[in-house]
Amino acid sequence: MGTIWALARKDLKLLVRDRSGLFFAVVFPLLYATFFGYIMSGMSSSDAQVRGIRVVVVNNDDSSESQAFVEELKQDEKFDVLVAQSRVEAEDLVRKGSRSAMIVFPEGFGKTLSNPFVGASEAIELGIDPGRSMQASMIQGLLMEKLMSGFGTLFNDSKRMRSTVADTLSSIQKDPDIEPAFKFLMVPFLKSVDRFYTELPNTQTFAQNGESSTGSSGGFQPFAIERVDVVRASKDENPSNLDSAFQITFPQAIVWGVMGCAASFGISLVTERTNGTLMRLRVAPISWTTILASKALACFIATTLVAAMLIAVGVLIMGIKIHSFLMLLVAILSVSVGFVGIMMLLSVLGRTERSAGGIGWAVLLILGMLGGAMMPLEFMPESLRQFASISPIKWSILALEGAVWRRFTVQEMLLPCGVLLGIGLGCFVLGSRIFRIMGK
Amino acid sequence: MLNFQNISKTYVSICAVDDLTLEIKKGEVFGLLGPNGAGKTTTISMAVGLVDPDRGTIQINGEGSPTDPAVRKGLGVAPQALALYDDLTARENLLLFGRLYGLAGAELHNAVMRVLEFVTLSDRAGDRVGGFSGGMKRRLNLACAIIHEPDITLMDEPTAGVDPQSRNAIFQLVTDLRERGCTVIYTTHYMEEAERLCDRVAIMDQGKVIALDTVDNLIKAHGGQAELTIRTSQNQRVIQTDDPLSDLARLMAGDGSDRPTSFTLDRPSLESVFLNLTGRSLRD
Ligand SMILES: Nc1ncnc2c1ncn2[C@@H]1O[C@H](COP(=O)(O)OP(=O)(O)O)[C@@H](O)[C@H]1O
Numbered sequence: 179m180g181t182i183w184a185l186a187r188k189d190l191k192l193l194v195r196d197r198s199g200l201f202f203a204v205v206f207p208l209l210y211a212t213f214f215g216y217i218m219s220g221m222s223s224s225d226a227q228v229r230g231i232r233v234v235v236v237n238n239d240d241s242s243e244s245q246a247f248v249e250e251l252k253q254d255e256k257f258d259v260l261v262a263q264s265r266v267e268a269e270d271l272v273r274k275g276s277r278s279a280m281i282v283f284p285e286g287f288g289k290t291l292s293n294p295f296v297g298a299s300e301a302i303e304l305g306i307d308p309g310r311s312m313q314a315s316m317i318q319g320l321l322m323e324k325l326m327s328g329f330g331t332l333f334n335d336s337k338r339m340r341s342t343v344a345d346t347l348s349s350i351q352k353d354p355d356i357e358p359a360f361k362f363l364m365v366p367f368l369k370s371v372d373r374f375y376t377e378l379p380n381t382q383t384f385a386q387n388g389e390s391s392t393g394s395s396g397g398f399q400p401f402a403i404e405r406v407d408v409v410r411a412s413k414d415e416n417p418s419n420l421d422s423a424f425q426i427t428f429p430q431a432i433v434w435g436v437m438g439c440a441a442s443f444g445i446s447l448v449t450e451r452t453n454g455t456l457m458r459l460r461v462a463p464i465s466w467t468t469i470l471a472s473k474a475l476a477c478f479i480a481t482t483l484v485a486a487m488l489i490a491v492g493v494l495i496m497g498i499k500i501h502s503f504l505m506l507l508v509a510i511l512s513v514s515v516g517f518v519g520i521m522m523l524l525s526v527l528g529r530t531e532r533s534a535g536g537i538g539w540a541v542l543l544i545l546g547m548l549g550g551a552m553m554p555l556e557f558m559p560e561s562l563r564q565f566a567s568i569s570p571i572k573w574s575i576l577a578l579e580g581a582v583w584r585r586f587t588v589q590e591m592l593l594p595c596g597v598l599l600g601i602g603l604g605c606f607v608l609g610s611r612i613f614r615i616m617g618k
Numbered sequence: 619m620l621n622f623q624n625i626s627k628t629y630v631s632i633c634a635v636d637d638l639t640l641e642i643k644k645g646e647v648f649g650l651l652g653p654n655g656a657g658k659t660t661t662i663s664m665a666v667g668l669v670d671p672d673r674g675t676i677q678i679n680g681e682g683s684p685t686d687p688a689v690r691k692g693l694g695v696a697p698q699a700l701a702l703y704d705d706l707t708a709r710e711n712l713l714l715f716g717r718l719y720g721l722a723g724a725e726l727h728n729a730v731m732r733v734l735e736f737v738t739l740s741d742r743a744g745d746r747v748g749g750f751s752g753g754m755k756r757r758l759n760l761a762c763a764i765i766h767e768p769d770i771t772l773m774d775e776p777t778a779g780v781d782p783q784s785r786n787a788i789f790q791l792v793t794d795l796r797e798r799g800c801t802v803i804y805t806t807h808y809m810e811e812a813e814r815l816c817d818r819v820a821i822m823d824q825g826k827v828i829a830l831d832t833v834d835n836l837i838k839a840h841g842g843q844a845e846l847t848i849r850t851s852q853n854q855r856v857i858q859t860d861d862p863l864s865d866l867a868r869l870m871a872g873d874g875s876d877r878p879t880s881f882t883l884d885r886p887s888l889e890s891v892f893l894n895l896t897g898r899s900l901r902d
């Protein structure tokens with residue numbers, strides 16, 4: 179154990195003295211976390227370019243109208259719709275981050291659709307992934323826009339429509355052939371249509387400011403959208419989970435930091451192989467296991483320290499709220515184990531320092547991009563997102579977010595942490611085998 | 619001390635070491651002399667357990683094979699490729715390698731001081747190795763090999779790429795080690811080094827030991843005759859001889875125009891031994 183520690187200390191010392199290694203392990207993640215945090219905080223919620231927002235829909239209304247509406251939602255490029263059978267199932271999908279939002283259409287929704295003037299049905303429930311809470315208004319706005327667009331063709335140009343309504347109204351009132359009973363019904367109806375158009379903010383307003391569409395009074399409100407909490411209710415009074423963009427960028431930054439550490443130690447193994455120090459270690463009265471275990475220990479300590487440092491900055495300076503420090507510790511340790519394995523595999527990717535470094539970073543960047551280290555998975559095109567699960571970075575971010583704000587239960591933490599431990603052990607065994615063969 | 623029994627090692631198609639049998643005795647400085655590619659490094663690598671021989675056995679101190687970490691404790695290796703951490707200081711390198719051999723505490727620190735003194739790097743102990751000259755690195759490479767006072771020190775081309783000053787310091791080091799009773803295995807392709815330092819020399823070529831003996835015996839057996847060049851007042855001639863001293867004495871005793879006015883003597887060297895044995899020069 180003494181020799182393992184002596185070797186690990188040597189590696190940590192070398193990391194601290196290696197400027198580029200230190201940059202990728204510490205400086206870049208810090209810059210990433212703060213810089214992108216600020217950018218995301220200021221990001222406008224109205225984004226006309228949105229596509230494929232991943233929603234899960236629960237339709238509690240069995241009318242043909244509501245089914246048609248769900249179909250229409252499916253056709254819309256802005257949404258990527260999955261239909262769930264139950265609210266519980268839908269909630270679960272959102273909480274675990276595989277869907278950005280849950281939409282529950284209440285019973286009677288179809289009736290409101292076919293005739294918006296009968297008044298609002300029960301509220302449509304919209305549950306948004308706390309990780310996307312900055313996009314919540316946008317999603318709500320888009321949904322409202324979609325709801326209203328059913329009438330869009332009819333009510334497209336409110337001025338023209340108002341004159342049509344006025345014409346119809348006067349002709350009905352003038353026409354002696356029309357049944358008085360029908361007049362009795364139609365006149366107030368057409369008047370209310372006229373009022374609707376007077377008061378209706380155009381649909382664009384809904385899209386840009388969805389928030390006000392729920393609470394504002396006086397406007398035309400055929401559909402009520404109620405925002406519901408999809409995250410596990412917590413014991414503390416404040417149920418809000420994701421209250422700053424830094425809660426997203428810091429887990430990402432941790433992943434960048436551990437990638438930096440893994441790359442640095444992976445490359446250092448190649449360096450030791452090429453410059454002869456590995457030979458000197460092998461000649462010493464210590465075993466292969468000791469040599470590789472010391473590298474693993476150094477990498478593990480470095481990744482854990484980098485993660486702890488980033489969390490400390492996040493909590494103390496950026497004011498990030500952490501759901502569970504204990505789970506965060508478990509998540510960080512799992513991530514570290516995972517990346518120790520990845521480090522070992524990186525060390526056999528190239529014969530020379532340069533090739534291993536080049537190939538290693540290329541692989542890490544691809545995995546990072548796939549796994550959501552550059553942009554949240556929810557924003558990525560579906561074609562890429564389906565590969566996310568092969569990336570250990572996805573599982574790392576999920577584990578960290580689960581502890582920071584997704585409020586995972588212990589059972590829910592098991593999956594990402596288990597995957598990371600599995601990746602770590604698997605890659606380490608495979609990598610060290612190949613490394614020993616290459617060392618001969 | 620160190621026994622090779624019918625050792626062979628083949629890399630893909632190249633037979634690097636071919637049926638080598640050697641016995642290195644306690645306290646001697648043993649030279650492995652041969653041109654590049656002769657198989658010296660491969661031999662050293664097998665002796666320290668880095669490379670497994672395809673055939674044959676290696677015994678160290680009668681304790682067993684060097685693939686056993688415990689047996690390696692008594693070995694010190696200065697590899698041909700400098701094996702140092704450039705971003706650590708000289709002292710940190712020594713502390714690390716000392717710890718790997720089980721040294722600790724005051725014993726370790728004393729050992730570091732002692733070897734730094736030994737290779738005259740005490741004043742640079744706190745500097746990073748990356749900034750050292752080739753000669754300084756070579757000396758530190760040696761210091762790392764002997765920090766744990768091994769019974770057997772193996773030095774693979776310890777003077778490669780070294781300035782004359784460091785070279786002399788390394789010679790002095792080998793001499794000191796011998797005086798302390800250490801066993802040294804020294805590989806080189808410089809025959810002067812082998813002649814100057816080694817008690818016994820094995821001449822290697824193409825994976826085989828083609829001759830093994832003390833330097834004097836090798837020269838006597840395979841060096842051929844000495845060349846005595848005599849200048850008289852009239853001419854100059856070259857005499858091939860086994861006994862240049864008595865030849866010279868005989869000529870000096872003569873008189874007249876045959877009496878030498880000056881002479882030069884070229885004694886045969888390990889170079890001529892190699893030339894006579896292989897028909898090639900050591901420097902290819
Ligand atoms: N790892 C290796 N793979 C393939 N061939 C090797 C390897 N190491 C040495 N050789 C070959 O074995 C022969 C002996 O090499 P080496 O022991 O390094 O000689 P020396 O140290 O005497 O110069 C050379 O022909 C060399 O090319």
Ligand SMILES: [Mg+2]
Pocket residue numbers: 658659660698774775
């Ligand atoms: Mg060599």
